[in-house]
Amino acid sequence: MGYGDEIMASGIAKRLTSKKKIAFGDGKKIIWTKESEIIFLNNPRVAKPGDSLYDVLWEPYYRGNRNYFSSVANGRFIWNYGFQCEPGEFYFTEAEEEFGRSNAGGVVVEPHTAKFGNSHNRQWPIDRMQTVVSNINNVIQFDYGKKILEGVTPIKCTFREAAAVLKYSKAIISMHGGLQIAAAAVGLKGIIILGNFIPPNISTYHIHDNLIGYGPYCGTIDTDCDHCKESLDYISNTKVLERFSLLNV
Numbered sequence: 130m131g132y133g134d135e136i137m138a139s140g141i142a143k144r145l146t147s148k149k150k151i152a153f154g155d156g157k158k159i160i161w162t163k164e165s166e167i168i169f170l171n172n173p174r175v176a177k178p179g180d181s182l183y184d185v186l187w188e189p190y191y192r193g194n195r196n197y198f199s200s201v202a203n204g205r206f207i208w209n210y211g212f213q214c215e216p217g218e219f220y221f222t223e224a225e226e227e228f229g230r231s232n233a234g235g236v237v238v239e240p241h242t243a244k245f246g247n248s249h250n251r252q253w254p255i256d257r258m259q260t261v262v263s264n265i266n267n268v269i270q271f272d273y274g275k276k277i278l279e280g281v282t283p284i285k286c287t288f289r290e291a292a293a294v295l296k297y298s299k300a301i302i303s304m305h306g307g308l309q310i311a312a313a314a315v316g317l318k319g320i321i322i323l324g325n326f327i328p329p330n331i332s333t334y335h336i337h338d339n340l341i342g343y344g345p346y347c348g349t350i351d352t353d354c355d356h357c358k359e360s361l362d363y364i365s366n367t368k369v370l371e372r373f374s375l376l377n378v
């Protein structure tokens with residue numbers, strides 16, 4: 130999908146790491162997206178397109194073959210419950226580190242989901258996130274053209290710079306998505322509003338307090354799913370604030 134998938138790949142590379150570089154592809158060709166280039170920058174574990182393929186370790190995780198789901202049937206992801214996501218990693222440049230340090234100490238809030246077919250089934254009501262934000266101090270929101278909540282400090286930057294800011298932040302509050310996955314990679318704790326679209330073993334990290342709803346992890350892609358909506362509605366802003374207070378930030 131986007132950055133998240135590639136950060137997850139960096140987690141796989143970290144686990145598999147050996148003297149050989151990890152080649153994400155089909156055994157013949159490295160298959161990267163434009164996001165791969167951004168996420169794998171300076172990563173010594175990962176083979177790049179154009180590198181020698183003589184002595185690499187192939188890993189069949191790439192766009193078109195994301196093995197956290199086995200298929201799509203009747204408009205739903207059929208999840209692979211055996212998949213366990215692992216924290217990824219970034220190799221920041223000194224300039225990115227400096228950007229992170231110069232925006233340190235906030236609570237990062239991401240009230241939006243990425244623009245994919247299923248995003249509406251993962252979207253917690255934005256007015257609830259506004260209520261949460263209005264009750265906490267020193268909140269940062271990354272500004273990439275979507276609605277900015279009231280009372281936050283917007284930061285315009287690249288995705289890598291955003292990940293560096295996460296590294297120096299106090300906590301994150303978000304739904305499932307690229308920023309949540311980046312937060313796990315840089316060791317930032319927080320509250321993740323997951324609902325019941327995707328199973329926790331595929332999509333969440335132990336460092337986070339992950340809030341689920343109820344019912345099956347349905348994976349409905351293109352249509353509005355009442356179950357997903359109800360499951361997210363079940364997670365109140367009071368509950369998010371209660372859990373947030375337990376983080377002691």
Ligand SMILES: [Zn+2]
Binds near residue numbers: 347354357
């Ligand atoms: Zn659903």
